[in-house]
Amino acid sequence: MSRFPSEPRSDKAGLESHPQQGDALTSRFLQTREWTEKLCEPLSAEDCAVQSMVDASPAKWHLAHTTWFFETFLLRPYLPKYQVFHRRFSYLFNSYYNAVGDRHPRPQRGMLTRPPLEDVFAYRAHIDRHMAELLDTNESIETARLIEIGIHHEQQHQELLLTDVKHLLSCNPLLPAYREEDPRPICGDGTDQATESQFFTYEGGVREIGHRGDVFCYDNERPRHEVLLSSFRLAARPVGNAEYAAFIDDGGYRRPELWLSLGWDIAQRDRWERPMYWADHEGREAFTLYGARPLDAEAPVSHLSFYEADAFARWSGKRLPTEAEWEIAAADLTPETVETANLAETNLLEPIATNDDAVDRPAQMLGDVWEWTASPYVGYPGYRPPAGALGEYNGKFMSNQMVLRGGSAVTPQSHVRKTYRNFFPPEARWQFGGFRLAEDA
Structure with missing residues (x-):
């Protein structure tokens, strides 16, 4: 009975999609x-x-x-x-x-x-x-x-x-699959050792972030404004499953000194011991949209709360980037970048490992996992919500939320932008939330 296309379609401009008429x-x-x-x-x-x-x-x-x-x-x-x-x-x-x-x-x-x-x-x-x-x-x-x-x-x-x-x-004991055939490439199993990520350095100074021009964006991406940044370093890729397994092995979920107070309380209350869909602490298997599958050690870890990402960063001696740092690092992204990213159009539905071993800038900034940042979700300087009911779309949530950037494996291409500000409560885990590390330069 289907009248649908065989795969999703999108505006290939991706990063800058103009409102169109006709x-x-x-x-x-x-x-x-x-x-x-x-x-x-x-x-x-x-x-x-x-x-x-x-x-x-x-x-x-x-x-x-x-x-x-x-x-x-x-x-x-x-x-x-x-x-x-x-x-x-x-x-x-x-x-x-x-x-x-x-x-x-x-x-x-x-x-x-x-x-x-x-x-x-x-x-x-x-x-x-x-x-x-x-x-x-x-x-x-x-x-x-x-x-x-x-x-x-x-x-x-x-x-x-x-x-x-x-x-x-x-939640079903049968662990049924949304889709039976799994087309994802697997680069390593849960027994593989973690590999340390490369870092890229960005010079500090007065920079601009926020959306510019008359192409489509949400109101919370404006106005474009200046920010003062110190020099920083950003990881070449998101933290992977094997890296996160090492955090668990070192007692990451049993060490309150690594956790923000409210995060520790929630983790204890809800008995967090591993990412949301992992079947065991070692990360050998996880529930996916293809049912229970072996976990790819090199793929970005996902379905984590902000609190878990922050605790890992403390454990590693690093920190989470601010959203301004993330956007400055993403400034060089091009429309071609979005076309090769693991977004909804790849039909893979889950994060995968990068196959780019010779990157000259951070990889996987778009797609795979939404990346938690250290920034609370608030309005930019000069922000005013639009008049009328649609003014409730974004502005009314600017409290008790944290910003995520970059899109996930199930985000449509034409929906993602380098200025896009996603937001969730810091305890949210069911979204494709991951993270990459940063540090002061």
Whole structure:
């Protein structure tokens, strides 16, 4: 029954994707909508309905919420005589937009056995038909801007859908696979010794970070501004599984002096002893989107909290980079870099080891794992959230979160940018969170 492409497509500019009107924007909209549904093809209706923890959402909810976004912010205000698909969906599938109205409690999304999955797909088809009408009849700058935001919003949920499904399947004693065939190259097993990473030096001084130009970005990436940096050194690659296993072997989870106080309390409360999906302390096997698989010793370690990354950095005598340091190191990234990165378009779905043995700059800055930084998620100097409900998109979360940079193995190419600021609470582990080390020069 599939009407979907065989692989995700993206704007190959990648790092700098211009908002587009006309046929190009319509094509990107449809490709994004189709790919979300393609991601659900390996899932049963039961898989799509279950919520495995409060932080995650059912696949059915992701399918509906991304659709609600277009209905709420585009069709209702901009398409004359539009009739809503179901009057209660605005309550069921709102996420956190208080200005829009009340919403179903997040912890109870997994209790929504109704509407059935087929009704959610009918809802998506209804919205797509009317969005096609809007695209044909309204070519205003404002609607093009909102459609671009909606496309990127749906790409965020494509990544969340996969990370949420991974957590869901890991809770099943059968350890079922999201996808059976595993195409990833494996460079080493869990018994391999860790190899020390090379470091690159960056001179200090007054630098600029933040988004520039009129290409698409989120409001939290602006304004571009000056920062004063001391000279620093950044690791050539993210910390790998074998390196992290050495931290565990040296009692990393039993040594409170390595941990921030709140991180230690959470680790003890939740009995953390290893990364989230590792089957044992040695890192011989881990749960993946392909089910239980041998762990690649050389691949970036993932599914760690900020607290675990920070503890490892202390153990190694290094530190985590600030987001300004990370962005300065990423300044030389080009559109060609994004095309070769392990992002969603590779279809590998998990972090892999780099095969670049002769790098002249840090590798894997894009893709594989989101990299925790030492920076709290706050607004840049002069930041003001946009007016209206969409002002709640980023600004309202600027408290008790830490910044991650770079994208993961399930981030779409056209969604990632070197100025992109992801953010999660420091205890979050179910995302593809990893890290690389830094030190003062």
